[in-house]
Amino acid sequence: MRSRILFTAILLLMAAATLAGAAPNPRARLSQGSDGQYSADDTRAEVDFGREVAARVLGRFPLLEEKELTRYINLVGAGLAAAGGREDLEFKFAVLNTDIPNAFATPGGYVFITKGALTRMKNEAELSAVLAHEIAHVSRRHIVRELNIKSSGSDVAGGLARVISGVGDVSRVAMGKMVDLAEEILFTRGYALDDENQADRDAVALVGAFGYDPGGLLTYLERTDKTSGREPASVKATHPAWAERKSRIETTLAADGLDKTKGQDMKERFDENVKLR
């Protein structure tokens, strides 16, 4: 895997060097972004890249086109993201029509939850926890950091904007390679363990801060662990082993003072909007 990442980085360098003589991209101006290490142009490159990956997700699993359900998922997800996600992104949420239980997020704020995950959920606290986990992956730039997606004018290490704006074979190959790697993270090997743990910690804190039952992530994952297999792209195939994960989530709940907090489960509103049984 590391050799592949190295290969991709070298490919990007080649692409940047190839395009160095081209007219400068007007968007490549370095400006202050949402945190000190990323510029607004980096964010634009991230959104461009995230769209490519999101289109691949939708090429793999069909979109579930249920207007009211989609609106409900968007209201819950966008509300969580407005309070606890990155300010520089517009998060979008959708349901994938597959019975495989999982959720996916691409850079730039595209969040997908499967029908299989929704049918295993009992209430909005569980839904919020899963969406908050995915929002955390985006907000913490887990894929962006792993693939080193940056776009500032002088940053030849990332240089994704130049790859994206290029029309040559090297650019297209480099872009395709990066999208393939992002898909591999989402559907095959999963995120780094530290990234998963960070997303779990953020998720329970965010839903707890909202007043939801902070135990929603635990109850959903425990149920899913019992009722699903390890098929490709499933939550079991792409996430840490349940026993270890459970222990870490419980530790986080206790550290944040959320282990004895009940909160709202919002079951009634969930049942009104999620009718997939």
Place this chain on the structure above:
Amino acid sequence: MKRRVLVASLLLLTGLGPAPSLAASVYVKSLKAKLFAEPRFDAQLVVEAEKGQELLLMEKGERWFKVGLTTRQGWVSALLVSAEPPKGKASILGEDAEDISGKSRRRASAIATAGASRGLTEEGAKELDARDSKANWQALAKVEAAKVDRGEALTYLLAGINKGGEAKR
């Protein structure tokens, strides 16, 4: 390890390094953010800060910030504040976006829109579409068209939770 060395080397070469971190203030992202006496959600509530309110950053942990608000101070979850006041988003779906839902003949235009955001020509975008048969840009356009306003979403979420809490009292 090799990757870290590579990245570090490139950062040195380009003169880029980690940016300075600690800002003087942070701003509330949510409609409200509770400040607690200790960095725990079950600690005593000190005060509630409103959306957009500036908080003086006194101590920065990984998950909790110690902040000051007028004459009071407390701990706020790092998730609920940002280093900058609310500002514009980097969405590429602004004035050049178009609705293509349900119209297959306009699929190429949708990809051109995506392509334009990347600086590609329409011809280049068509090539991209032809190359990547594993993608579904038409479905993506529907996802983007279904997005909701973040203020409306935040209100929906909090109103429901507050109502649920009142009903249980």
